[in-house]
Amino acid sequence: MSGGFFEYKQYEFQHIADDIEQIVLDNDTDEYYGYSEETLKEFKKAVEILKKAQIYVQRIDWLVSGDDGEDTFHERLESDLVGNKKCQ
Numbered sequence: 183m184s185g186g187f188f189e190y191k192q193y194e195f196q197h198i199a200d201d202i203e204q205i206v207l208d209n210d211t212d213e214y215y216g217y218s219e220e221t222l223k224e225f226k227k228a229v230e231i232l233k234k235a236q237i238y239v240q241r242i243d244w245l246v247s248g249d250d251g252e253d254t255f256h257e258r259l260e261s262d263l264v265g266n267k268k269c270q
Contacts, residue, residue: 185243192243195236199229237262 206225208214217225241262245255 184249185240185247187243187247188239192236192239195232195239199232199236202229202232233266234263237266 202225205214205217206222206229209217209222237259241250241255241259244250244258245252250258
């Protein structure tokens with residue numbers, strides 16, 4: 183089945199996180215306003231939260247769609263969250 187319960191909207195979280203990360207990277211260019219370090223810190227927190235939200239929605243999607251059972255749900259959720267921390 184490969185999910186679909188949420189009509190694959192969970193991927194929008196990643197797109198938004200990517201856009202925010204790009205704003206942080208482009209902060210000192212003429213394209214943006216030169217946000218303070220305090221503001222950039224909050225942007226980075228938002229990216230972390232969005233990535234975590236995407237993981238949760240993906241795992242729940244697969245569970246309620248019948249692709250995973252509860253045991254697999256918990257195993258994959260933990261693995262994905264640990265993998266996300268390693269990427270940061």
